[in-house]
Structures are given as C-alpha cells and as structure tokens.
Amino acid sequence: MADTTPQLKYHILTFGCQMNKNDSERVESLLRGLNMTTTPAPEDADVILMNSCSVRQKAEDRIYGMARNFAQLKEKNPNLIICVTGCMPGRDKDGGMREKLPGVDLFFPTKDMIHLPKWLGELNPGIRPLDDLEKDYFALHPTLTKTYQAFVTIQTGCNHFCTYCVVPFSRGLEVNRSLKQILDETRHLAETGCKEVTLLGQIVNHYVAPDPQFFSPQNPYTNSDFAKLLWEVSQIPGIERIHWTAPHPIFMTDEVIDALALPKQVNYLHLPVQSGNNEVLRRMNRRHTREFYIETIKKIRAARPDIAIGTDIIVGFCGETDEQFRDTVELYKECDFDISYNAQYSQRSGTLAVKAFRDDVPQAEKRRRWWVLQELMEDIVKKKNQKYVNSAVSVLVEQWSHGWCEGNSFEMKRVRFKGDQSLIGCICPVEIYKAEEWMLWGRAST
Numbered sequence: 001m002a003d004t005t006p007q008l009k010y011h012i013l014t015f016g017c018q019m020n021k022n023d024s025e026r027v028e029s030l031l032r033g034l035n036m037t038t039t040p041a042p043e044d045a046d047v048i049l050m051n052s053c054s055v056r057q058k059a060e061d062r063i064y065g066m067a068r069n070f071a072q073l074k075e076k077n078p079n080l081i082i083c084v085t086g087c088m089p090g091r092d093k094d095g096g097m098r099e100k101l102p103g104v105d106l107f108f109p110t111k112d113m114i115h116l117p118k119w120l121g122e123l124n125p126g127i128r129p130l131d132d133l134e135k136d137y138f139a140l141h142p143t144l145t146k147t148y149q150a151f152v153t154i155q156t157g158c159n160h161f162c163t164y165c166v167v168p169f170s171r172g173l174e175v176n177r178s179l180k181q182i183l184d185e186t187r188h189l190a191e192t193g194c195k196e197v198t199l200l201g202q203i204v205n206h207y208v209a210p211d212p213q214f215f216s217p218q219n220p221y222t223n224s225d226f227a228k229l230l231w232e233v234s235q236i237p238g239i240e241r242i243h244w245t246a247p248h249p250i251f252m253t254d255e256v257i258d259a260l261a262l263p264k265q266v267n268y269l270h271l272p273v274q275s276g277n278n279e280v281l282r283r284m285n286r287r288h289t290r291e292f293y294i295e296t297i298k299k300i301r302a303a304r305p306d307i308a309i310g311t312d313i314i315v316g317f318c319g320e321t322d323e324q325f326r327d328t329v330e331l332y333k334e335c336d337f338d339i340s341y342n343a344q345y346s347q348r349s350g351t352l353a354v355k356a357f358r359d360d361v362p363q364a365e366k367r368r369r370w371w372v373l374q375e376l377m378e379d380i381v382k383k384k385n386q387k388y389v390n391s392a393v394s395v396l397v398e399q400w401s402h403g404w405c406e407g408n409s410f411e412m413k414r415v416r417f418k419g420d421q422s423l424i425g426c427i428c429p430v431e432i433y434k435a436e437e438w439m440l441w442g443r444a445s446t
C-alpha cells in the first residue's frame with residue numbers, strides 16, 4: 001500500500017558568512033535524508049532551523065526576535081520544532097543565551113549537527129531514523145542550489161584569538177579537513193557540472209593536510225599545504241575558477257603567493273587587514289604590522305600585477321585615536337584596494353577585547369570614520385573600474401532578470417549584460433562599455 005503520510009517540511013534561515021551558508025547546505029542534506037522537503041513559508045514548516053551569526057549584537061538580537069515570533073506558530077502546530085545552530089550556541093558558555101530562547105527546542109553548535117536526525121526523531125516520532133546518519137560533519141554532502149558554483153569547506157575553527165573575534169569561542173579551535181575528502185568532493189562537484197569552487201576556512205591559507213600522502217608526487221610546492229592544495233584543485237578537469245576565503249596576511253608565504261598565478265585562480269584576493277596602525281593591530285592581536293601587510297601586497301602584485309584586492313577593516317576599535325584611524329586611511333590609499341568590508345567595532349561578550357579594553361570610541365565617531373572609509377573606497381573603485389571599459393572580461397552568469405544576465409568576472413567584479421536565461425551557469429566573454437562603482441555594464445562578445 002502506498003505511504004499516505006504527509007511529507008514533513010523544513011524552513012532554514014541562514015545568517016552571516018559563507019561558512020554558515022555551507023553549513024546550512026549540510027543541514028539541508030540531513031533533513032532531506034529524513035525524507036523532508038523544504039518550504040519557503042515558516043508557518044507551513046514542521047522544523048524551523050536558524051543558522052545564527054554572532055559577529056554583531058544586532059545579528060543576535062534578530063535571532064531572539066525571530067525565535068519569539070516562530071514560537072507563536074506552535075499554537076497552530078504543536079509539533080513544530082524550532083532549532084538554533086551556528087555561532088550563538090557555540091559561544092553560549094554560561095547558558096545565558098539559551099535561557100533567553102524558551103521557545104527553542106534544539107540549541108546546538110554546528111559541529112554537533114550530525115546528531116540532528118536523532119534529536120528530531122526523539123521530539124517527533126513521525127521523523128525517522130532515530131540514529132545519526134553520519135559520524136563526521138565534514139563527510140556530510142552539502143545540498144547545492146546551483147550546479148555550477150559551490151563552497152568547499154577545508155577547515156573549521158581558529159587558533160588565532162584576535163581580541164575582537166568570537167570565532168575561536170563559537171566554532172572552537174582549528175580543525176583541518178582530510179585532503180582526500182576535499183579532493184573527492186571537488187572531483188564529484190566537477191563531474192556534476194561545477195565550474196567555480198570557493199575553498200572556505202577561517203585562516204584558509206593555514207590549511208595543514210591531516211593526510212598529506214594524498215598530494216600527488218608531481219605537486220610543485222614543498223612547504224605550504226595550502227599552495228599544494230590549490231595546485232591539486234587546479235588539476236581537476238571541469239573546474240575553471242578557484243576562489244578562497246579568508247586568508248591571514250602572516251600565512252601569505254612565498255608559495256601561496258606563487259600559487260596566485262595558477263591559471264584557474266580567480267584574479268581576486270580578499271586579504272583582511274583590520275587596521276593600518278601598529279598599536280591598534282597589536283591590541284587586536286593580529287600578529288602582523290602595517291609594514292608587513294604593505295610588503296605582502298607588493299609581493300602579491302609582483303606575482304600577479306593586475307589582481308583585484310579586497311580587505312576587511314574595523315573602525316573605532318578600543319582606544320583607536322583619530323591619528324591612528326588616519327593611518328588606516330593612508331594604508332587604504334597605499335594598497336589601492338578594490339573593495340573593503342568596513343565595520344564599526346561592536347563589543348562581543350566573551351571576547352578578549354571585552355576583558356582587556358574599554359569600548360571608548362563614541363558611536364558617532366565610529367560612524368564618521370566608517371563614512372570616511374566608505375567614501376574613499378567608492379572614489380577609488382570608481383576610478384579603478386574605468387580600466388575595464390573597452391576591454392573583455394569573462395563572466396560566470398549567476399542570475400537572469402528581464403533580459404539581463406548578471407554574474408562575477410574573473411576579478412570578482414559584478415557584471416551585467418543583455419542575454420538569454422539559458423546562459424545561467426555559463427562563462428561568457430563580455431565587452432565592457434560602462435563602469436560604475438559596483439557594476440560593470442557590457443555586451444556579450446562573440
């Protein structure tokens with residue numbers, strides 16, 4: 001007899017970085033393994049899962065608010081299970097966050113997601129099996145929404161303890177994924193049509209293979225496992241673009257810089273600097289100086305002269321004076337960045353900065369410094385982008401709307417051009433005729 005039991009539904013909300021997005025793809029595989037299906041409407045869901053981000057208080061406040069609203073849905077659907085995973089549970093050492101989320105049924109750090117099927121089965125007997133489906137978080141295959149582009153996590157956690165950062169607390173210490181698993185997953189992705197992979201890690205260029213015997217004997221690199229990994233991935237037929245995030249300046253060794261010139265390596269590097277002042281960098285425990293960072297950028301440009309470079313900057317960190325901030329502005333100009341993700345410092349409980357320093361830069365001053373950098377960035381990028389006018393770029397088309405294709409160039413610049421919807425997932429040559437700060441406009445070239 002046919003099974004007439006209605007299929008249970010899940011609704012996943014993801015906040016924060018690419019790592020969280022990749023983790024949500026893993027959770028989705030677990031839920032599909034339970035024969036559940038996705039729904040865009042939380043009110044129709046039997047399981048709502050929020051993958052939280054702790055980078056700012058605002059992000060956590062959003063989770064509290066949404067969890068309270070979702071809890072009200074239990075009046076209509078008493079079997080509804082609400083879960084929170086991601087950064088918040090990982091850093092909730094004293095249980096204070098858990099206490100503020102009484103309507104939440106499961107509150108677990110990302111690394112424990114393999115137990116989700118078992119826990120769901122215990123809460124709702126309609127959900128089976130009651131056992132863990134996988135023994136290893138890394139072995140879970142992410143559910144991809146696109147075939148042509150994928151994240152591949154190569155590492156979780158961080159040992160670095162920058163004083164403003166919650167990651168070592170929320171995600172634990174660094175764990176490197178097996179090289180064999182990374183290469184198997186990437187080969188499988190390529191076989192199923194993936195053209196662009198983004199390797200993910202908290203300090204991605206600090207990757208150390210737990211099973212180095214899987215590096216090929218022909219691999220030209222000898223010192224850096226990350227450079228070796230880049231070379232291995234570049235040998236996989238079908239993969240046309242390799243992207244990675246986020247590296248740390250102190251691990252941009254000569255071999256990693258050399259690997260930037262591998263032909264499939266995208267022509268873009270995101271290298272967080274956070275501040276241009278040595279005293280602030282010291283208080284942040286970044287373990288590099290302004291001079292070291294600038295020297296590294298010079299070496300990178302020598303290896304790949306036309307590379308686009310992006311960064312992360314925090315303004316208004318504890319004790320940052322106006323003069324120290326001006327050092328950041330000067331460094332920005334000297335490095336001639338293509339993009340910067342600027343953040344106003346926000347205190348995060350549990351971090352070393354909270355214990356050691358006073359958050360003493362007034363909010364209005366943080367905002368002012370943020371705008372100074374933002375305007376500088378827009379000015380620089382507008383000028384820099386002019387060099388693409390009348391030249392050809394290659395675009396991986398990711399979306400289509402009303403006759404316009406859109407995607408990233410090899411330099412990770414956003415490009416829009418007139419074309420057919422069938423081009424989604426294709427890499428197209430495009431001639432640029434107009435450059436704005438955040439968009440290059442072009443025509444498909446033949």
Ligand code: SF4
Pocket residue numbers: 158159160161162165166167168202203248
């Ligand atoms: S390197 Fe610093 S900022 Fe990056 S994840 Fe580790 S502690 Fe956080």
